Amino acid sequence: MGRVTVFTLGGTISARGGDANRMTGREVLAGLDAPEDVVLRDFRRVPSASLSFEDLAALAEEVRTAVADGSGAVVVQGTDTLEETAFLLDLLCTTEQPIAVTGAMRRPDLPGADGPANLAAALAVAADPACRDLGVLVVLADEIHAARHARKTHTTSIATFASPGTGPIGAVVEGEPRILFRPTTPTAPCPLTLDPAIRVALVTLSLGDRGELLEAVDERFQGLVVAAFGAGHAPAPLVEPLAALARRIPVVLASRTGSGSTLAHTYRGPGSEHDLLHHGLIPAGRLDPAKARLLLHALVSSGATGPHGYDRPRITAAFTHLNGSGLA
Incomplete structure (x- = not known):
């Protein structure tokens, strides 16, 4: 079993x-x-809702240093943004070493506190050579999820983390990780970076939406x-306002449903997926909106935009890489 940095x-x-x-x-x-060979890094002491891109860029740098030295890694944080931290690390820390992200749903002072069991399972995953080359993993409730699929699905349940449409890739049984299947490609299509100064907006549409929030997506935002x-x-x-934005910055089309992929040509009327893609929007595929925002942020940080516009084919290819069409 390998060395682990926590x-x-x-x-x-x-708490x-x-x-x-x-x-x-x-x-x-x-x-x-x-x-005994666990190395501790007391990195931050904040609720996960207060983590910033500056925090996560610094975390990714330290994780990269640890895994480059041959260590597995466990990241322990609050569950509110755990899925986003895990996915971002998956984009920024390309390594064969196991990286597990975990947390707890119940405080240590409450009956049935799940933190110790989750941390023990994450340590087992990060130390096991069989968990190499899996990308970043989310480990809670004795389940092992790929970061690209994992989502928090319940406000209080200790089994809150799930992978809609795929399920967990493995489990921890009697303290031993058991991997059931492996992703066929890494999450990041190429080495990516994170510039905390980049700003990417996320707008959720709702019934009767007149596009007022789209008007706030001005020159402050790069995506x-x-x-x-x-x-x-x-x-x-809203098609024309979205098309106007897509002429200036990359606009990614995701689904608010929480599971499944965006389509391309099933519906063709005004406001359909075919119509929006024809007007320059980029399909998110299987990625949920929060993860699509992080991938777009990393792509923009890594040079997918410039003074003369943005590289739509490159950004589209990065999302297609994860759309499940025999590629991931």
Whole structure:
């Protein structure tokens, strides 16, 4: 079993009651039968809703350093943004070493606290050579999920993390990771970076939407993700405002439904997916809106836009890479 570096960021797993106090990383690990060669990095002590792109860029750099030295990695944080941290690390930390992200749904002072079991399972995954070349993994409730698919699906259940449409790729049984299937390609189509100064907007459409929020997507933003209806539909009056934005910045068309892929040509009327793609929007495929925003942010950070416009084919190819058409 390999060496593991643990990065603690705060969250419910470290909460002292319901206030802002957080345990240290050493206190989080205390009482756990952790291997002697675990290296602790007490990285942050904040609720995950307060994590910033600056925090995550710094975290990715430290994780890259650890895995380059031959260590597996465990990231411990709050569950509110856990799926986003895991996916972002999957884009930024291309390595064969196992990286597991975990947390807890119940505070340490509550009956049935799940933090110790989740942390023990994540340590087992990060230390196991059989978990190499799987990308970043989300490990909670003894289930192992690929970061690209994992989502928080319930506000309080300890089984909140699921992978809609795919299911977990494995499980931890009697402390031993068991991998059932492997992603066929890495999440990142090429090495990517994260520029915290980049701003990518996320706008969710709703019934009766007149596009007022689209008007706020001005020169401050270098990209936009639209969480549209169904398989990628918008009110017909919003087609032209979206097309105008797509002429200036990359606009990615995602679905707000929470599962399934956007379509390309099933519907062809005004506001349909075919209509929106014809007007320059880029299909998100299977990626949910939050993850589509992170991928677009990383692509823009990595040079997919410039003073003379943006590289639509490159951005489209990066999303197609993950759309499940025999590629991922």
